[in-house]
Amino acid sequence: MSALRADAAVALQIARKDALSELRGRQIAGSTLFFATLVLLLFGFALGPDPRRLADAAPGLLWLAIVFGSLLIVARLHQLETEDGALEELARYPIERHAIYLGKLLAGLAAVIVLGGVLLPVVAVLYAIPVVAAWPALAATLLLGAIGLAAVGTFYAGVTVRMQAREVMLPLLMLPVVAPLLLAAVKATTAALGGNPLGDLAAWLQLLVVFDAVMIAAGAATYGHLLEE
């Protein structure tokens, strides 16, 4: 039991460290938000101006923006380490590898939640959809989706961290894997916004839970092998 608590402590410390660098530098937060908002604007140009079409597409567009934003987030979080060779330093300490993974995951999760939280009102305004009434279901969807994105993103960011072509390899590897998450999150969001007419909200949320659990387990189990180099 104390080993578990030590792991958790380590993970939280890493998460804190990353979150603090993030806040001080404002690099990840500011530019990612800007980028995601731009994406939403461009979608408006691409699919507008018919408000009904945009409203129908809104859940999908929201989640696409979140997915693209999370690519930037996880890439940047891992870059923080390599710039000083800090990842190698971390690996030398006698801590569990999965604690490192979970720590970075938590930092990424916080960032993605903030991203989603900011984008939701943006989408509400740009695409004229009512978010206030459904906010508990929307919050749950956002949380579960963010966990999955952080889990997968942290993993692939670790995989591609020292590669030359990482800017293209990270999205290329990560995007196919998050396809079911995207599907489930969009479906859940649509259901939540519409008052759950088909009663499928719970099912899609369950799928997200399964996805998150599987990906965290797989990521934690294999992340260690990436550091052993």
Added chain:
Amino acid sequence: MGTRALGIVALIAVAAASANALFVVPPDAVQGDAQRIMYVHVPSAWLAYLSFGVTALAGIGYLWKRDLRLDGIAVAGAEVGVMFTAFAIWGGMMWGRPVWGVFWQWEDPRLTTTALLLALYLGYLLFRRLTDDPHRRAARAAVVGIVAAVDIPIVHFSVEWWRGLHQGPTFGSPDKLLHPTAPGLFVLALVSMVVAFTIAWTWLMIRRYQLARIEWQIEEHGRLGRLSAARRAGRASAPPPADGAPERA
């Protein structure tokens, strides 16, 4: 030499089974001749999934034993798998157009999952090319392959759910072919094609694995050659480069 014999057997088997599927077996009562495409689509899909199962397992095996031969099996599975995945999609589309009226159907779990399978393993192959060191490459690829494999059932499941909630007309699924009341000739034709294709697959895997072994032997010799050349130069002037040099672009 046993492999060569296997290759010849595969060639004959595939030719015979295909001829049977094209000319001997009667057309389907509902789908007509278009149903014959199933006889190449289903084996392709089966081999696609089999190949990637092999890749994932070989990856796990490598992480456990650190034996590069397992990595050779993994890359063989991925390359052969990508090919059969592409064929499975192609076959699905060629079947879909006459039977569904459209080439693509988002809610068909097999087609959509297979498309993602293709994306996942193309990424895997591309990713492998960007690492030079054989052991590092093998470890990273294994890890990527495992996560990809784990994703596949989730994808399939989610698309099935997607289809289940759609309120539109039901389209026929390729799974119809495996209905237990299908006439005996159809089942026989399908099974013979699956067996023939699997024999061919085994031959392809063996050859691709052999290629992988020779390629890393060449890499090994190349590295040792560079090392000894550098040492010879180093005796003259500068110190030799450190082992584990950074990866190239």
Added chain:
Amino acid sequence: MHDLGFIIAGYGVILGGVTLYAALLLRRLAAARRASLQVRRDAEPPGPLAPDREA
């Protein structure tokens, strides 16, 4: 035969593709075996009067 075009396209690409891949694979194998012999020859240490070669 109805839908002949699709059947030809289906079988043609798949069977043709497998055959093509197999042929290419054999070619790659042959090339690799040749290269492997060459590399082994190159890796032999040079004789006493031979100049040092660039890797």
